[in-house]
Amino acid sequence: xxxxxxxxxLLALSPFITLTGVILVLMMAIAFARHLGxxxxxxxxxxxxxxxxxxxxxxFVDPQLVTPLIIVDPYALLFSxxxxxxxxxxxxxxxxxxxxxxxxxxxxxxxLLLATxxxxxxxxxxxxxxxxxxxxxxxxxxxxxxxxxxxGLLSLEAALxxxxxxxxxxxxxxFGIAFLFATTGTLSFAxxxxxxxxxxxxxxxxxxxxxxxxxxSESLRLYMLIGGSMILAGVGFKxxxxxxxxxxxDVYEGxxxxxxxxxxxxxKGGIFxxxxxxxxxxxxxxxxTILDGLFWVALLSIFLGxxxxxxxxxxxxxxxxxxxxHLGYLMVAFLAAAEIGGRQLAIEASxxxxxxxxxxxxxxxxxxxxxxxxxxxxxxxxLPDYEGLFWxxxxxxxxxxxMLLSLAGIPLTLGFIGKFYIxxxxxxxxxxxxxxxxxxxxxxxxxxxxxxxxxxxxxxSVTEGIAIPKAGGWSLVAVTLILIGLGxxxxxxxxxxxxxxxxxx
Amino acid sequence: MIAVIIPMEQxxxxxxxxxxxxxxxxxxxxxxxxxxxxxxxMLNACGLAFITVGAHWAIAxxxxxxxxxLSIAAAEVAVGxxxxxxxxxxxxxxxxxxxxxxxx
Numbered sequence: 189x190x191x192x193x194x195x196x197x198l199l200a201l202s203p204f205i206t207l208t209g210v211i212l213v214l215m216m217a218i219a220f221a222r223h224l225g226x227x228x229x230x231x232x233x234x235x236x237x238x239x240x241x242x243x244x245x246x247x248f249v250d251p252q253l254v255t256p257l258i259i260v261d262p263y264a265l266l267f268s269x270x271x272x273x274x275x276x277x278x279x280x281x282x283x284x285x286x287x288x289x290x291x292x293x294x295x296x297x298x299x300l301l302l303a304t305x306x307x308x309x310x311x312x313x314x315x316x317x318x319x320x321x322x323x324x325x326x327x328x329x330x331x332x333x334x335x336x337x338x339x340g341l342l343s344l345e346a347a348l349x350x351x352x353x354x355x356x357x358x359x360x361x362x363f364g365i366a367f368l369f370a371t372t373g374t375l376s377f378a379x380x381x382x383x384x385x386x387x388x389x390x391x392x393x394x395x396x397x398x399x400x401x402x403x404x405s406e407s408l409r410l411y412m413l414i415g416g417s418m419i420l421a422g423v424g425f426k427x428x429x430x431x432x433x434x435x436x437x438d439v440y441e442g443x444x445x446x447x448x449x450x451x452x453x454x455x456k457g458g459i460f461x462x463x464x465x466x467x468x469x470x471x472x473x474x475x476x477t478i479l480d481g482l483f484w485v486a487l488l489s490i491f492l493g494x495x496x497x498x499x500x501x502x503x504x505x506x507x508x509x510x511x512x513x514h515l516g517y518l519m520v521a522f523l524a525a526a527e528i529g530g531r532q533l534a535i536e537a538s539x540x541x542x543x544x545x546x547x548x549x550x551x552x553x554x555x556x557x558x559x560x561x562x563x564x565x566x567x568x569x570x571l572p573d574y575e576g577l578f579w580x581x582x583x584x585x586x587x588x589x590x591m592l593l594s595l596a597g598i599p600l601t602l603g604f605i606g607k608f609y610i611x612x613x614x615x616x617x618x619x620x621x622x623x624x625x626x627x628x629x630x631x632x633x634x635x636x637x638x639x640x641x642x643x644x645x646x647x648x649s650v651t652e653g654i655a656i657p658k659a660g661g662w663s664l665v666a667v668t669l670i671l672i673g674l675g676x677x678x679x680x681x682x683x684x685x686x687x688x689x690x691x692x693x
Numbered sequence: 694m695i696a697v698i699i700p701m702e703q704x705x706x707x708x709x710x711x712x713x714x715x716x717x718x719x720x721x722x723x724x725x726x727x728x729x730x731x732x733x734x735m736l737n738a739c740g741l742a743f744i745t746v747g748a749h750w751a752i753a754x755x756x757x758x759x760x761x762x763l764s765i766a767a768a769e770v771a772v773g774x775x776x777x778x779x780x781x782x783x784x785x786x787x788x789x790x791x792x793x794x795x796x797x
Contacts, residue, residue: 316758317754317757317758317761320758320761320762320765321761324765324768324769327769328765328768328769328772331772331773331776332772335776335779341783341784344776344779344780344783344784347776348725348776348780348789351769351772351773351776352719352728352729352732352789355732355735355736355769355773356716356719356732356735358736358765358769359712359715359716359732359735359736359738359739362736362739362742362743362762363708363709363712363738363739363742365758366705366708366739366742366743366746367705367742369743369746369747369750369754369755369758370701370705370742370746370749373750373752374754375754375758
């Protein structure tokens with residue numbers, strides 16, 4: 189056990205301290221002067237400083253465990269960097285989204301930063317205590333962000349749905365953790381890994397345990413299995429994988445567009461980061477039952493997500509179903525990590541895929557944010573609302589088309605690199621059924637993404653009044669440049685990510 | 694003093710029963726207030742499970758987790774009640790089925 193924090197510990201934790209400091213400054217700023225532009229400026233600058241801080245830690249501070257709770261290693265720093273960058277762009281888009289709405293919109297930015305802190309905590313957690321803390325910081329901020337608009341009932345309904353279902357899934361995760369805790373007598377991932385690999389050590393009691401009421405490795409495995417399944421059910425909900433996906437389209441539709449962008453990226457990315465770290469360090473892959481379950485989850489997510497997306501006439505719902513399918517693709521890479529031999533490649537694949545998913549999703553919802561700047565009961569998210577965008581606002585339409593093509597996995601975009609990696613690991617780990625599912629899913633995907641692009645090319649005057657604001661416009665330019673730049677020349681990112689994958693596997 | 698030791702399995706069984714009661718409440722009841730209460734029961738069942746396990750292993754982690762769960766449940770309910778007031782004001786009812794304008 190460590191006693192107190194040393195100087196190096198504090199340096200390693202500095203991104204947390206910076207982000208928390210920014211939140212406090214922002215809170216005071218809002219208390220003294222309500223000004224949307226100022227609030228967003230402080231938040232955006234604060235996020236940039238945090239990003240610089242993360243880079244600094246990544247370069248100059250050695251990977252280390254700071255208290256049993258927080259781990260600072262390249263893997264965690266990659267995820268927190270991604271989360272902070274995504275929040276930065278969402279913050280700018282949210283500024284434009286809220287600009288013409290009036291009322292008190294400043295606290296939204298505060299909630300955004302709090303949720304970002306939750307996501308960063310998730311990325312760094314090496315202990316179930318910090319996992320739960322990050323999860324709930326993220327979740328509870330999200331409830332308020334979803335229900336933020338005071339017009340219309342959709343957001344209220346979405347928030348109620350998300351609150352209840354997310355609460356239930358958190359309870360499932362907690363009860364699952366209690367089971368793992370009962371078997372191993374520890375809450376830290378690393379110690380749990382020791383107990384899991386060498387079960388006899390537990391019965392003697394790692395902590396000088398009391399009466400060994402969990403007897404034999406059979407009942408130990410059973411407890412681990414129940415606990416693991418409960419955690420996976422809860423995490424599956426948060427990642428909106430198929431049997432637990434029902435909330436996704438409704439919440440995506442009801443939430444304001446910047447919140448949806450945040451929910452789709454940061455929330456899922458942070459939780460996936462913990463899931464992968466936990467599974468790799470504890471070697472959850474030794475439980476065949478869990479692997480079989482996850483196989484069906486991935487397969488069904490890909491098929492149902494893509495098939496239901498075809499039927500949507502609402503952009504947000506379409507993107508919701510497409511995100512279900514994308515998380516299904518991600519689970520293919522997750523399952524491919526089951527074999528030790530292919531693990532490093534699989535982790536590399538899921539990291540590259542997530543980078544592509546983050547970029548594309550922020551961009552796609554960014555366009556929806558810019559389209560929905562008018563004060564109305566709902567966002568501009570119906571398919572006919574986008575008719576004629578190519579003729580009236582060619583630049584905006586081009587951004588949107590780039591995002592959609594990237595989601596479909598067309599070459600020269602980052603989405604293609606991510607999809608290609610998923611193919612590669614599926615072949616490498618011989619997951620043929622899932623490979624076929626990914627191929628069929630991508631084919632269906634192409635159909636509905638292209639349908640949106642065709643809608644934009646229709647001649648119509650619906651989209652004539654759309655203006656492209658500065659902050660949001662430049663964010664979209666940056667996101668599109670990242671998307672195409674890395675899609676054409678991905679080598680540096682791949683090299684970097686593969687070095688990170690080597691440290692974790 | 695005679696220390697009464699409750700076996701961990703029994704504690705976990707009680708917690709599991711509470712958890713299921715809460716889950717049934719969330720699934721069956723239609724009133725948002727009652728659903729929030731059932732959610733509390735589920736979270737507190739988790740807390741009880743952690744206390745039991747922590748006592749079994751004789752370490753403080755279980756109690757620390759219980760404190761965490763307590764504060765999480767409080768935060769969750771605070772936001773939940775806020776939404777509940779909004780729902781009452783805008784929907785004019787606390788029936789969760791009233792909140793069904795979106796179609797899957």
